[in-house]
Amino acid sequence: MSRNSTGRGGGRHKSGRHSHSTTGRSPRHGTGHRTSTAEASPLAGKLVELDIDSLALGGAGVGRMPEIIDGVEDFTGAGMAVFVAGALPGSHVRARLTQVHRRHAEAVVGEVLTPSPEAVTPFCPHFGVCGGCSLQHLAPESQLAWKQRQILDALKRIGxxxxxxxxPPVAAPMSQRFRNKMEFAFQGAGDGLRxxxxxxxxxxxxxxLATCPIFPEAGEQIVHAVRAACRQAGLTAYDRARREGLLRHLVLRHSVHQDALLAQLITAPATEAQGRAVQVMGQELLERFPRLTGFAHSERGRADGLSQAERTRLTLGSPTLIETLEDVRYAISADAFFQTCTKGAEALYAALRELADLAPTDTVYDLYCGGGGIALFLAGAAGRVLGLEQNASAIADAEANAALGGIENCRFVRADLSGREAIPTRLPVGFDKPDAAVVDPPREGLDAGLVEWLMEKPLPRLLYVSCNPATLARDAGLLSGTYELAAVRAVDLFPHTAHAECLALFTPLAT
Known part of the structure; x- marks a missing residue:
């Protein structure tokens, strides 16, 4: 099986649409606070003391600019919001201003003067250095509470x-060793290869990387072995600026169901000698780690930072893992998208099924169905499910997953889901009048054409799975002339990160 095995589809298969970056890149503090192109402010670099009273989308603490700043005359920015990376609600900090815009400023914590009552000790030794897990110093119950508040605030403010x-929000089933996929990056050369x-x-x-407590421990051992093998073989990391070097990413996947791993080494296009060196390394890894059941050598020629293969050069061992969500089985290849927290995805889909309240005779649309993850999960509660998706390979994945599980009441159709005719006029027999629809769009939210279709033909139940509260709020506002926002539920799919997942139920307004 190839791409997008249970997740969402869309034109470009953005595999990150429901997963925070596994390379450690940190998001900014949130939608609506973009970096200004104005000249540097004289306030940049100044230290200010702030009381942090809330947490913004993106994970930055929010304080208010003081009335007086030492060394600054005629200061007029008192009271404007300051987004402080790393600061927690309830703390008093000394922060260094990094950027000052017309209506807000950005800063980093210089010193915590009074700790937040919600603070905890991070469990990862890389916390503070690594760009991932930016909220690991915030108590898990507080993480979930703030994510719910951010969702509700966005709906009210934007929509x-x-x-x-x-x-009630759905807590993360696990707080450690929960990720089933990690993307590790290479940099440097020789003994300095990282x-x-x-x-x-x-x-x-x-x-x-020495350790990563959110990924199975066996994965850490493979990272160490790959690093050592690449150093010994004299392989160098790819330099995008110079377009030189070989090694780009190591992607590791883990199946909870099988307790097995799949490794994918992504390189620049390799020479024959480099290809042989990678093949020898892959064979040695499979022999050394019994739980590693497959190894793929893939290539990407574009000078970008994406960890997505353009072609697979070599596959050793099994090309797929088998995962289950409840009793639904999915085959996951090296290039496939699958929700990166297996137990979290199971909790998310179960909460969605409960909110949908389907009858055994209901017809359901799964829009942006990807590889059929939601469609197949809901199939047991509905009469029939139709998945619509733009990407042809995702449709093939969905059909293969349906066959794998013997699920016969799901159909999948390729559809653009954009423009005025978002839903094809020619659909399989029996699917023309849905009782409910699930939309699980990319972070950019619903296409305007699909919003128009949903408003012209109101459905009895519209369920929205969102990974971006800002675009959910925007779409909720657009739909408000036709639908009532009947219910919302926060789901902590990615603990220790600023990502806020949400389920929303829309029902037609009373006429």
């Missing part, structure tokens, strides 16, 4: 809507 019901994640705020520098 001008408030849900009729706010359901394999790990990106440092926070270091301009793209990779640090050597």
């Amino acid at each position: 001008k809507v408030e849900p009729k019901t706010v359901l 394999l790990g994640l990106y440092e926070a705020g270091a301009g793209g520098r990779v640090f050597d």
Whole structure:
């Protein structure tokens, strides 16, 4: 099986649409606070003391600019919001201003003067260096509470809507060893070759990974072995600026169901000698690590930072892992998209099924169905499910996963889901009048054409799976002339990160 095995589709198969960066790159503090191109402010570099009273989308703490700043005359920015990376609500910090815009400023913590009552001790030794897991110093229950608050605030502020019901949030089933996929980056050459994640705020520098407590421990051992083997073989990391070098990413996947791993080494196009060196390394890894059941050598020629293969040069061992969500089976290849927290995805889909409240005779649309993850999961509760998706390879994956599980009441059709005719006029027999639809769009939200279609033909139930509260809020506002926001539910799919997942139920307005 190839791409997008259970996740969402879309035109470009953005595999990150429901997963935070596994290379450690940190998001900015949130939508609506873009970096200004104005000249540097004289306030940049100044130290200010701030009380942090909230947490913004993106994970930055929010304080208010003081009335007086030492060494600055005629200061007029008192009271404007300051987004402080690394600061937690309830703390009092001394922060260094990094950028000052017309209506807000950005800063980093210089010193915590009074700790937040919600703070905890991070469990990873790389915390503070690594750009991932930026909220690991915030208590898990507080992480979830703030994510729910951010979702509700975005709906009210951006969409001008408030849900009729706010359901209890769904906590992450696991707080450690929960990820089933990690993308590690290479940098350097010789004995200085590094394999790990990106440092926070270091301009793209990779640090050597010693441990990663959110991924199975066996994966750490493979990282160490690959680093040593690449150094011994004299292989160098790919330099995008110079377009030189070989090694780009090591992608590791783990199946909870099988307790097995799959490794993918992504390189620049390799010479015959380099290809042989990678093949020898792959064979040695399979022999050394019994739980590693497959190894793929893939290539990417474009000078970008994406960890997505353009072609697979070599496959050793099994090309796929088998994973299950409840009793639904999925085949996952090296290039496939699968929700990166297996137990979290199971909890998310179960909460979605509960919110949908399907009858055994219901017809359901799964829009942006990708490889059929939601469609196949809901199939047991519905009469029939139709998945619509633009990417042809994702449709093939969905059909293969349906066959793998013997699920016969799902159909999959390729559809653009954009433009005025978002839904094809020619659909399989029996699928013309859906009782419910699930939309799980990319971070950019729903296409305008699909919004128009949904408003012209109101459905009894519209369920929205969102990985971006800002675009959910925008779409909720657009739909508010036709639908009521009946319920929302936050789901902590990615603990220790600023990502806020949400389920929303829309029902037609009473006429």
